[in-house]
Amino acid sequence: MxxxxxxxxxxxxxxxxxxxxxxxxxxxxxxxxFALVGENGAGKTTLMNILYGINEPTNGEVYIRGQKVExxxxxxxxxxxxxxxxxxxxxxxxxTVAQNIVMSREPRKMGVxxxxxxxxxxxxxxxxxxxxxxxxxxxxREIGVGLQQRVEILKTLYRxxxxxxxxxPTAVLTPQETDELFAVIRRVVKELGMTVIIITHKLYxxxxxxxxxxxxxxxxxxxxxxxxxxxxxxxxxMMVGRxxxxxxxxxxxxxxxxxxxxxxxxxxxxxxxxxxxxLSLSVRAGEVLGIAAIEGNGQSELLEAITGMRRVxxxxxxxxxxxxxxxxxxxxxxxxxxxxxxxxxATGVSAVSSVTDNLLMGKQREKSFSGFAFHQRRSxxxxxxxxTYERFDIRxxxxxxxxxxxxxxxxxxxxxxxxxxxxxxxxxxxxxxxGVDVGAIEFIHTRIIxxxxxxxxxxxxxxxxxxxxxxxxxxxxxxxxxxxGEFRASDITKEEIGWYMTGHREGKEAAAK
Amino acid sequence: MDxxxxxxxxxxxxxxxxxxxxxxxxxALAAIGGSLTEHAGIMNIGMDGMILMGAFFGVFGSYLFAxxxxxxxxxxxxxxxxxxxxxxxxxxFRSDEFIIGCALNTFALGLTTYLSRAxxxxxxxxxxxxxxxxxxxxxxxxxFLGAVLNGHSLFVYVTWLLVFVLWVFIYKTPYGFWLRxxxxxxxxxxxAGIEPEKMKWLASVLCGVLCALAGAHLSLGYLNxxxxxxxxxxxxxxxxxxxxxxxxxxxxxxxxxxxxGFFDAIGLRLQDYVSSDLTGIxxxxxxxxxxxxxVVNAQRRRRHAAQQRLSRRAPH
Numbered sequence: 001m002x003x004x005x006x007x008x009x010x011x012x013x014x015x016x017x018x019x020x021x022x023x024x025x026x027x028x029x030x031x032x033x034f035a036l037v038g039e040n041g042a043g044k045t046t047l048m049n050i051l052y053g054i055n056e057p058t059n060g061e062v063y064i065r066g067q068k069v070e071x072x073x074x075x076x077x078x079x080x081x082x083x084x085x086x087x088x089x090x091x092x093x094x095x096t097v098a099q100n101i102v103m104s105r106e107p108r109k110m111g112v113x114x115x116x117x118x119x120x121x122x123x124x125x126x127x128x129x130x131x132x133x134x135x136x137x138x139x140x141r142e143i144g145v146g147l148q149q150r151v152e153i154l155k156t157l158y159r160x161x162x163x164x165x166x167x168x169p170t171a172v173l174t175p176q177e178t179d180e181l182f183a184v185i186r187r188v189v190k191e192l193g194m195t196v197i198i199i200t201h202k203l204y205x206x207x208x209x210x211x212x213x214x215x216x217x218x219x220x221x222x223x224x225x226x227x228x229x230x231x232x233x234x235x236x237x238m239m240v241g242r243x244x245x246x247x248x249x250x251x252x253x254x255x256x257x258x259x260x261x262x263x264x265x266x267x268x269x270x271x272x273x274x275x276x277x278x279l280s281l282s283v284r285a286g287e288v289l290g291i292a293a294i295e296g297n298g299q300s301e302l303l304e305a306i307t308g309m310r311r312v313x314x315x316x317x318x319x320x321x322x323x324x325x326x327x328x329x330x331x332x333x334x335x336x337x338x339x340x341x342x343x344x345x346a347t348g349v350s351a352v353s354s355v356t357d358n359l360l361m362g363k364q365r366e367k368s369f370s371g372f373a374f375h376q377r378r379s380x381x382x383x384x385x386x387x388t389y390e391r392f393d394i395r396x397x398x399x400x401x402x403x404x405x406x407x408x409x410x411x412x413x414x415x416x417x418x419x420x421x422x423x424x425x426x427x428x429x430x431x432x433x434x435g436v437d438v439g440a441i442e443f444i445h446t447r448i449i450x451x452x453x454x455x456x457x458x459x460x461x462x463x464x465x466x467x468x469x470x471x472x473x474x475x476x477x478x479x480x481x482x483x484x485g486e487f488r489a490s491d492i493t494k495e496e497i498g499w500y501m502t503g504h505r506e507g508k509e510a511a512a513k
Numbered sequence: 514m515d516x517x518x519x520x521x522x523x524x525x526x527x528x529x530x531x532x533x534x535x536x537x538x539x540x541a542l543a544a545i546g547g548s549l550t551e552h553a554g555i556m557n558i559g560m561d562g563m564i565l566m567g568a569f570f571g572v573f574g575s576y577l578f579a580x581x582x583x584x585x586x587x588x589x590x591x592x593x594x595x596x597x598x599x600x601x602x603x604x605x606f607r608s609d610e611f612i613i614g615c616a617l618n619t620f621a622l623g624l625t626t627y628l629s630r631a632x633x634x635x636x637x638x639x640x641x642x643x644x645x646x647x648x649x650x651x652x653x654x655x656x657f658l659g660a661v662l663n664g665h666s667l668f669v670y671v672t673w674l675l676v677f678v679l680w681v682f683i684y685k686t687p688y689g690f691w692l693r694x695x696x697x698x699x700x701x702x703x704x705a706g707i708e709p710e711k712m713k714w715l716a717s718v719l720c721g722v723l724c725a726l727a728g729a730h731l732s733l734g735y736l737n738x739x740x741x742x743x744x745x746x747x748x749x750x751x752x753x754x755x756x757x758x759x760x761x762x763x764x765x766x767x768x769x770x771x772x773x774g775f776f777d778a779i780g781l782r783l784q785d786y787v788s789s790d791l792t793g794i795x796x797x798x799x800x801x802x803x804x805x806x807x808v809v810n811a812q813r814r815r816r817h818a819a820q821q822r823l824s825r826r827a828p829h
Contacts, residue, residue, distance in 0.1 A: 090700055091698070092697050095690070272816055
């Protein structure tokens with residue numbers, strides 16, 4: 001009989017007001033790659049946090065290699081050979097790679113002193129052993145996310161893990177880095193007999209890497225299948241609980257006049273470093289321009305500069321033919337720009353306010369909603385809110401619900417509903433579906449294409465390459481604040497784009513090598 | 514012209530530098546304690562209250578046991594308790610550290626004033642056993658340095674030792690790495706199987722003890738067994754400025770404290786020529802200038818880094 005690496009027995013996990021895991025029983029076999037999929041909030045991460053000892057389950061038992069887990073602490077989990085690479089990396093930015101890897105098990109000299117040389121030697125040894133190349137003496141703050149993830153994996157290997165949990169490991173990676181990661185996963189499983197559990201919501205990755213797959217929905221384990229027995233469509237409908245149809249989005253109409261024009265734009269980030277470096281672009285009416293870039297390559301700063309939320313150091317921004325450089329966000333909006341910001345909680349909504357108040361934001365002074373001085377026409381406001389609520393299929397306990405208590409998808413629908421109801425000819429859209437469930441993604445995508453077909457100029461930025469490809473007419477790649485390539489969406493593949501996103505201007509040739 | 518050079522000679526005399534060391538030490542002790550809490554990610558605004566408590570209980574212990582060492586013992590105990598009290602609220606109950614710090618300062622002022630009046634009466638506490646001064650034999654032979662470095666209370670030398678020990682602790686031991694991780698990214702430590710709260714408790718308690726020692730030096734070493742109401746006189750805040758100025762590095766925080774001590778000592782010298790109200794401003798004005806320097810310097814460095822990054826790239 002094959003031994004199970006991990007057994008979950010009737011696990012329930014209750015947080016105040018939320019049942020995150022509901023009677024989950026799951027076996028994970030030794031030496032397999034197990035994919036755990038599900039929408040946001042389905043309870044995947046919670047379940048893995050229990051295995052890693054961060055959460056103690058309300059009910060149920062966990063067995064690791066047949067041995068019952070008595071104490072739920074990370075320390076105990078590490079001792080039992082469990083390692084976890086978290087979605088948000090657990091690295092100290094000011095420490096070196098080696099110092100991060102050895103943390104909590106530092107080599108010492110004279111009993112109490114940290115032996116940095118031994119730490120770097122240990123890190124170097126792991127690097128060579130597993131082929132995960134990274135410089136042990138480099139400071140973590142100064143290396144890219146792809147390398148940081150390697151450090152995370154090396155950290156778990158240093159601690160002697162043989163059950164490795166990867167929580168959404170590819171979210172921040174380019175297609176090339178993803179391939180490298182998968183190669184590493186295959187190696188550790190094949191050569192070292194490790195067990196890998198990978199949390200993801202990208203279904204093609206499940207198909208590419210896993211032996212078996214478990215689907216979670218609303219805290220429950222819906223089913224476990226051999227990957228070879230299912231396809232992406234089946235998994236998607238298991239995740240959502242109903243068939244999901246990815247209709248082809250109908251794009252109609254010709255691109256018209258230039259609506260956004262950016263010339264030689266230079267913008268600094270919060271640390272004062274140049275984030276956007278002499279960049280020029282233009283977007284025409286009836287066209288979606290997608291920006292493909294790895295996080296932190298200036299795309300956020302670019303959109304903030306265009307929308308008036310960040311100071312322009314040099315260059316000009318024109319919206320609807322007007323020079324808006326240096327104007328405030330409010331003034332630029334009045335020229336004709338609407339903006340779906342990337343961080344909806346920070347800049348998209350007021351979490352403590354109701355759906356009505358959030359939908360009304362920016363429209364409070366409109367004639368139909370306000371009278372003399374502070375007078376508000378409550379009845380027409382309510383009618384407007386109810387109507388918009390219906391039209392954008394927002395699902396919550398009603399228009400008086402505080403937005404902060406709603407799910408990510410519905411919160412995003414509130415933002416989309418508000419911004420799309422301004423009828424602005426220019427739309428700046430950042431991460432429209434980050435943390436949004438599959439059903440709502442489809443809805444939001446359809447609305448965006450409707451706007452495009454109606455003649456809006458759309459500038460889209462997303463970390464999700466599939467989304468960029470699906471929505472865009474043209475795609476530009478950005479690397480370190482500059483444009484490295486511009487393509488028609490139909491003329492290029494995701495793999496090629498990946499090369500341009502990492503700054504290789506001669507993408508095709510490099511890929512060919 | 515002669516007057517001027519006389520003033521200059523007075524300012525840069527061995528006496529001034531001797532005074533500098535004396536005056537810098539309480540601030541330095543608190544500042545190296547504050548470096549610990551700063552690394553643990555706690556903004557410790559309560560150091561002034563901790564110093565004041567140390568100052569009072571030093572004299573109180575000295576009075577109680579009729580020995581300065583008894584006073585120091587009581588101070589260590591009280592510092593421990595104050596640190597535990599601070600950590601209880603800030604680390605365990607996760608209260609706002611700024612509010613707790615302010616509360617601690619107010620509480621310390623009220624408590625020490627009340628106890629001082631109750632125990633010693635309104636005239637204050639004077640002339641209790643104080644710490645002996647130390648004379649290092651060979652140092653006397655050195656011309657200028659001997660006069661500067663010798664003849665201090667023991668705490669001046671203990672501080673040197675502590676600065677070195679804490680520097681090693683913070684930057685050269687695994688515990689120091691944990692301490693810094695607990696402030697910079699506590700989850701990292703937690704997922705490594707170490708409770709970051711433990712490091713925060715440790716930092717708070719050590720800071721409490723070091724600040725209390727600063728107070729003990731103030732009342733038992735520096736002022737020869739005297740307690741006066743509110744005698745910490747905002748040194749806790751100056752110490753906090755030194756922590757920021759020194760980027761929480763004990764050695765650099767000590768240098769910042771020395772700078773403060775130097776200008777404080779100069780102020781004392783200048784009292785012969787200028788009103789003491791004016792000279793009293795000097796250390797605080799210096800503190801403000803120090804803070805401005807920190808901000809401006811950080812901005813300049815950022816801009817410099819941006820320039821370098823730009824110039825390293827190929828032209829468009």
